[in-house]
Amino acid sequence: MLEVRDLIVKFISENEEFTAVDSVSFAVGDGETLAVVGESGSGKSVTALALTRLLPEPPARIAGGDVLLDGDSLLSKSADGLRRVRGRQIAYIFQDPATSLNPVFSIDEQLGETLRRHRPDVKKTRDEAIYWLDQVGIVEPAKRIRDYPFQLSGGMQQRVMIAMALCTRPKILVADEPTTALDVTVQKQVLDLFRSLKERFAMSIILITHNFGIIRGLADKVAVMYRGKLLEFGECGAVLENPKHPYTRALIDCVPRLGAGLHRLKTIERSAFGMTDDR
Numbered sequence: 001m002l003e004v005r006d007l008i009v010k011f012i013s014e015n016e017e018f019t020a021v022d023s024v025s026f027a028v029g030d031g032e033t034l035a036v037v038g039e040s041g042s043g044k045s046v047t048a049l050a051l052t053r054l055l056p057e058p059p060a061r062i063a064g065g066d067v068l069l070d071g072d073s074l075l076s077k078s079a080d081g082l083r084r085v086r087g088r089q090i091a092y093i094f095q096d097p098a099t100s101l102n103p104v105f106s107i108d109e110q111l112g113e114t115l116r117r118h119r120p121d122v123k124k125t126r127d128e129a130i131y132w133l134d135q136v137g138i139v140e141p142a143k144r145i146r147d148y149p150f151q152l153s154g155g156m157q158q159r160v161m162i163a164m165a166l167c168t169r170p171k172i173l174v175a176d177e178p179t180t181a182l183d184v185t186v187q188k189q190v191l192d193l194f195r196s197l198k199e200r201f202a203m204s205i206i207l208i209t210h211n212f213g214i215i216r217g218l219a220d221k222v223a224v225m226y227r228g229k230l231l232e233f234g235e236c237g238a239v240l241e242n243p244k245h246p247y248t249r250a251l252i253d254c255v256p257r258l259g260a261g262l263h264r265l266k267t268i269e270r271s272a273f274g275m276t277d278d279r
Contacts, residue, residue: 155190
């Protein structure tokens with residue numbers, strides 16, 4: 001369904017240009033979940049935003065490659081063409097729902113705006129919004145839809161963001177570290193919700209994360225990024241059980257394990273794999 005070919009993204013900073021995404025290629029099939037894993041600064045989020053040209057240009061610049069959705073090039077589309085793709089065909093969920101939701105509008109108003117923009121065929125937008133709040137597990141959705149974001153917990157805010165993304169019935173859901181701002185218990189609830197939604201709606205998911213510990217049982221494929229490059233790509237089980245690249249092995253070894261007893265947590269040295277102090 002989605003194919004990324006040799007994507008190159010550069011940024012201009014103080015008259016210098018550096019490469020944030022360096023010739024990255026991968027594919028996501030219909031109904032598949034791809035986990036893009038790597039530490040902070042590896043280029044995961046930049047890659048996700050570049051899919052629909054959400055990066056501000058300048059300072060960003062897509063210097064090469066292409067992104068194909070059902071064989072149709074997204075990077076060559078006009079601004080109007082991209083607006084019809086964003087939200088409707090490719091929807092995003094970002095890591096901090098508190099900054100993604102508008103604090104001065106109710107959940108009803110924000111979901112209603114999304115539906116009116118992307119699904120004008122829906123006549124009863126409030127009923128549709130309540131339906132999707134119910135689908136993501138919000139109790140008493142007809143009551144909570146009148147709430148403002150500050151009246152909801154972090155977990156409920158993230159569920160609202162998921163409902164907002166799903167209500168457009170996108171082909172692909174891009175979740176950019178959706179559990180980072182949540183505590184461990186709520187993280188599990190959100191990840192269980194993703195598993196359930198994947199089975200019920202058969203959509204493709206791109207999950208951006210720095211944590212190998214959350215992708216087992218959720219992802220079909222894994223792409224490992226480091227300093228803008230794609231180091232490893234393959235089936236989730238194969239990558240977790242038999243990683244081919246030493247950096248992938250290092251990331252897996254850094255995942256804390258229950259029952260391991262007292263031991264020093266493993267880390268990755270900054271000098272490893274060619275990393276320098278300026279990155």
